Amino acid sequence: MKVFRLHLLLIVAVILAFTGTTVFGKDIKDLKAAFIYVGPIGDGGWTYSHDLGRKHLEKLGVTTSYIESVPETDSIRVIRNFARQNYDIIFTTSFGYIDSTLTVASEFPEAVFMHCSGFKTAENVGTYFGRIYQAKFLTGIVAGYMTKSNIIGVIGSHPIPEIIRHINAFTLGVRSVNPDAKVKVIWVNAWFDPSKEGAAADSLMDDGADIVSITTDSAAALKAAEKRGKYAIGNDSDMTLYAPSAHLASAVLNWGVYYEYIAKQVAAGTWKTSKDWWGIESGITDIVGFGDMVTADIREKVNKKKEEIIAEKYFVFQGPFNKQDGSPAVKEGEKLTDDQIWSIDYFVEGVVGSLPKS
Amino acid sequence: MIHIFFEKRLYSSGFIRIAITICAIIFALLAGGVFLYTIGVNPFSAYSNVCSQIFTNKWGIEDLLLKMSPLMLTGISVALAAKMRLWNIGADGQFYMGACAATWVALTFGGSGNSLMLLPLMFLAGVTAGALWIFIPAFFKAHFNVNDIITTLLMNYIAISLVDYFLFGSWRDPNSLNFPITALFPPAAALPMIKNINLHIGFLIGIFIILLIYFFLEKSRFGIYVNIVGNNPNAAQYSGVNKKRLIILIMMISGAIAGLAGVIELTGVHHRLQQNISLGYGYTGIIVTWLSRAHPLGVIFNAFFMAFIFVGGEIMQMSAGIPVAMIYLFQGIILFSVLGSDVFAEYKLKIKKTA
Numbered sequence: 001m002k003v004f005r006l007h008l009l010l011i012v013a014v015i016l017a018f019t020g021t022t023v024f025g026k027d028i029k030d031l032k033a034a035f036i037y038v039g040p041i042g043d044g045g046w047t048y049s050h051d052l053g054r055k056h057l058e059k060l061g062v063t064t065s066y067i068e069s070v071p072e073t074d075s076i077r078v079i080r081n082f083a084r085q086n087y088d089i090i091f092t093t094s095f096g097y098i099d100s101t102l103t104v105a106s107e108f109p110e111a112v113f114m115h116c117s118g119f120k121t122a123e124n125v126g127t128y129f130g131r132i133y134q135a136k137f138l139t140g141i142v143a144g145y146m147t148k149s150n151i152i153g154v155i156g157s158h159p160i161p162e163i164i165r166h167i168n169a170f171t172l173g174v175r176s177v178n179p180d181a182k183v184k185v186i187w188v189n190a191w192f193d194p195s196k197e198g199a200a201a202d203s204l205m206d207d208g209a210d211i212v213s214i215t216t217d218s219a220a221a222l223k224a225a226e227k228r229g230k231y232a233i234g235n236d237s238d239m240t241l242y243a244p245s246a247h248l249a250s251a252v253l254n255w256g257v258y259y260e261y262i263a264k265q266v267a268a269g270t271w272k273t274s275k276d277w278w279g280i281e282s283g284i285t286d287i288v289g290f291g292d293m294v295t296a297d298i299r300e301k302v303n304k305k306k307e308e309i310i311a312e313k314y315f316v317f318q319g320p321f322n323k324q325d326g327s328p329a330v331k332e333g334e335k336l337t338d339d340q341i342w343s344i345d346y347f348v349e350g351v352v353g354s355l356p357k358s
Numbered sequence: 359m360i361h362i363f364f365e366k367r368l369y370s371s372g373f374i375r376i377a378i379t380i381c382a383i384i385f386a387l388l389a390g391g392v393f394l395y396t397i398g399v400n401p402f403s404a405y406s407n408v409c410s411q412i413f414t415n416k417w418g419i420e421d422l423l424l425k426m427s428p429l430m431l432t433g434i435s436v437a438l439a440a441k442m443r444l445w446n447i448g449a450d451g452q453f454y455m456g457a458c459a460a461t462w463v464a465l466t467f468g469g470s471g472n473s474l475m476l477l478p479l480m481f482l483a484g485v486t487a488g489a490l491w492i493f494i495p496a497f498f499k500a501h502f503n504v505n506d507i508i509t510t511l512l513m514n515y516i517a518i519s520l521v522d523y524f525l526f527g528s529w530r531d532p533n534s535l536n537f538p539i540t541a542l543f544p545p546a547a548a549l550p551m552i553k554n555i556n557l558h559i560g561f562l563i564g565i566f567i568i569l570l571i572y573f574f575l576e577k578s579r580f581g582i583y584v585n586i587v588g589n590n591p592n593a594a595q596y597s598g599v600n601k602k603r604l605i606i607l608i609m610m611i612s613g614a615i616a617g618l619a620g621v622i623e624l625t626g627v628h629h630r631l632q633q634n635i636s637l638g639y640g641y642t643g644i645i646v647t648w649l650s651r652a653h654p655l656g657v658i659f660n661a662f663f664m665a666f667i668f669v670g671g672e673i674m675q676m677s678a679g680i681p682v683a684m685i686y687l688f689q690g691i692i693l694f695s696v697l698g699s700d701v702f703a704e705y706k707l708k709i710k711k712t713a
Binding site for chain 2: 034040041042065066067068069071072073074076077078080081082084085095096099119158159160161164189343345355356
């Protein structure tokens with residue numbers, strides 16, 4: 001009996017020795033990760049921030065590949081082509097890739113698909129995003145202090161909850177220090193369209209705005225503000241370089257920390273689908289690149305608020321605040337739940353602009 | 359002194375044209391290769407990689423044919439009008455209107471039990487919408503000689519705005535969280551696939567339509583009229599052709615085909631209406647027509663060629679990490695040299711020494 005047990009142990013040990021790599025997962029250096037971008041990596045904003053995350057993975061030894069400027073209507077072929085080439089993780093980094101990601105994922109159950117900013121998951125599809133609305137709130141505080149005309153312009157990309165959320169958070173930030181200020185919104189119905197973004201910035205400034213903030217992907221609006229001697233706030237990446245004398249601050253996303261976390265999980269074989277929404281405490285989002293015109297006093301106030309948010313003493317969507325029409329949205333002492341924040345479909349008080357009716 | 363000048367060829371055969379086009383493509387590949395070399399990519403391995411990925415993989419070819427399908431239809435749409443020296447710059451708009459009308463059918467009747475009739479009805483609606491959309495420019499061209507390039511082009515922007523109106527309005531999927539897309543259509547609205555390959559039958563429809571137009575132009579009495587009016591509008595007057603009616607008819611067929619392309623992309627690829635479903639296919643169709651000199655069979659070849667440039671560009675990005683700007687540059691060089699080489703088909707380059 002003893003001999004038999006010993007043999008059994010030996011057999012198990014041999015099996016483990018040969019298959020150990022698959023049982024205990026593989027090395028992160030054996031991973032292949034693909035990225036699908038909606039704009040060019042040189043957009044200086046959204047896609048650029050994801051590409052910095054990709055480069056972070058490269059540094060860790062992950063083999064990566066990417067395709068830029070993939071229209072949302074042409075994404076299914078591109079995603080499928082990556083899946084066919086046995087990539088372990090495929091990051092699809094635009095909201096409009098939502099259904100094409102799910103379709104391809106159902107055809108390739110072995111691969112892990114990560115869809116950024118979406119809300120549909122499957123067994124091998126996870127979603128992820130950063131709570132950049134927290135950083136947007138902080139940039140709003142800067143804008144609230146810096147505006148003289150009390151009109152701040154925002155360029156809206158698509159009127160979906162993600163963007164409505166960001167505009168609301170920004171506006172709440174502005175009005176937390178300057179209740180008289182108004183935030184005017186113009187929609188361009190595009191993620192990346194520098195000429196439209198620049199033209200929209202000009203219209204907002206013609207309309208009295210002395211600060212322009214964006215929810216789109218390029219720095220065109222910041223350049224337009226710089227040209228006219230106005231101020232601007234960057235989005236997704238630090239946009240200081242594009243408009244050094246106009247740049248007040250940028251709300252940024254640092255995807256590297258998150259991509260490393262996912263790659264390690266996939267390598268270890270412990271990855272499971274989830275809806276990840278990391279906040280400012282994780283470092284995935286932050287306010288950076290204060291311009292010289294932003295005084296130390298303002299910076300200190302912003303940093304204090306940031307510490308309060310990190311310590312969960314302050315919540316961006318805490319009451320009391322009203323909806324755009326003045327009716328109460330959240331009462332004193334209450335706050336929106338994550339689900340409510342995620343699917344928010346109304347503007348808060350102080351926003352001037354309209355949402356398409358459904 | 360050395361004089362370099364062009365001399366008109368006495369005749370320009372099809373053989374010369376094809377030879378010159380091939381030379382132009384080789385020139386473009388060499389010129390593009392220099393750019394690739396400057397960013398540290400070996401052009402020969404990049405090219406061979408593209409060819410091996412497209413032609414040795416089943417899915418490489420599938421991808422190519424899928425991309426080629428709408429280009430064949432928008433190409434033949436523009437080419438047919440061009441036969442009469444009419445410019446349908448509005449194929450993109452007719453594409454959108456075709457998709458838009460088909461969507462209306464799918465959203466209105468998709469829920470009802472009669473699923474067998476759904477797809478034919480969508481096709482009927484899309485083709486009709488494409489034809490009606492170009493009727494306005496066609497009518498004014500025929501009766502008042504209003505410039506068709508301008509009117510057909512401007513109709514595109516109206517079409518896109520109209521699609522936006524529905525997408526942002528009553529057609530928006532309530533589950534899309536405000537994103538301007540319609541709900542997915544029922545399975546009955548999906549175009550059948552070709553057996554054993556990942557390709558919808560729209561590809562075969564495209565080939566069929568092109569052959570139909572070819573025989574119509576070459577063999578039918580009607581086709582002869584089209585050629586007469588196209589080659590010499592004045593002669594047409596004396597031969598008793600009703601030129602006005604012919605203009606309107608040909609333009610409406612052209613619009614119907616572009617509308618058909620829209621329905622096929624909608625039912626074969628997207629299964630829902632959303633923004634940018636055309637991806638500029640109407641405009642690429644103009645390039646296809648130009649490259650093929652409006653010859654229907656040339657449209658098949660050049661739709662293939664344009665699809666090859668698109669898909670090849672993607673493969674280069676994927677495998678060699680070449681930036682998309684370089685791919686655009688590449689596509690530009692190829693088109694520029696192929697279109698520019700035309701001059702050598704018409705003229706000879708002469709070098710003469712004079713005292």
